[in-house]
Amino acid sequence: MLFGGTVFGLFAGMYYWWPKMTGRLLGERLGKLHFWLMFVGMNLAFFPMHIIGLLGMPRRIYTYAPELGVAKLNLVSTVGAFLIGASILVFLINVWRTRKRGKVAGNDPWGGATLEWTIPSPPPPHNFDVIPTVASRLPRWSMTQLTAIPEGAELGKPHAPAGSWWPLVAACGLPVLALAPLTHTLWVAFLGAAILVTGIYRWAFEPFEV
Incomplete structure (x- = not known):
């Protein structure tokens, strides 16, 4: 969550403001390559960690016993980390090439x-x-x-949904659903999913009030 919300936002800001800061647009082809490498790398690196944690792997330990059964998933995470590193290298190449060969941005490229x-x-x-x-x-x-x-144009009244309990119901379904793989109990998974889906469904179709 921290990586996806922070690092992706940081690079989005870099691509948006780079033309104003330097006068040149970053290359689109390398930019797309950078995005896809980082997107795939992020999911490969961090998604397996959700499963590994549920399997009992502790944090901040430099080595793990083979019988823990997390070596393959850790290898997947390592591959994802290298992809993230490769994506940042692509970004740096893009910055270097843009210095003199980048398209002139003008005052307002966006x-x-x-x-x-x-x-x-x-x-x-x-x-x-x-x-x-x-x-x-x-x-x-x-x-x-x-x-x-x-001047004086009617902008309309702001609309906002009324208070609702259904988001709280949906949120209560998530820990129940997460409890299922920890207890290896199928009915707990169905119960958590039912609470979650019911909360989202009722929330989505709740009457909209000003």
Whole structure:
């Protein structure tokens, strides 16, 4: 969870802001290769750990007894770790190639709506030549595409679901479901799955209220 939520987000930000920081776009082909290597590597490295933990492998120990039966799954995790390393190497190659051979990004390669995309890439030390005048929530688009929301326009009332107990019911099904492989009991698995599915189903079809 930490790797998927943090490291992937970090690289997403790098790809998004790199053109503004350097004035050049990172290569798309190497970027896709980087993503797929890291995606496959992450799942190979970390998914087996869920199973290994349930099998009883302790943490922070440098070696494990063969009879524990986790050698093959640890090998899969090791392969995944090397794939992650290879993906980062691909990213570094992409950065190196982009320095002089990357496509020139221009001011706004993404069609952004905010002020940072109105200045050159990379930005000058002073950012803006003059203090910009902002007359809408989407200043870049209002200057180039005339798509700003008119003053006084009705934006509509915000909608939000009412309070519900069904998310809590669904969450209670997860520990019951996780208990099944620990106890090697099939009926516990069915019970946990039933609680989880019921909670999600009732949550999804609950009346939506303002």
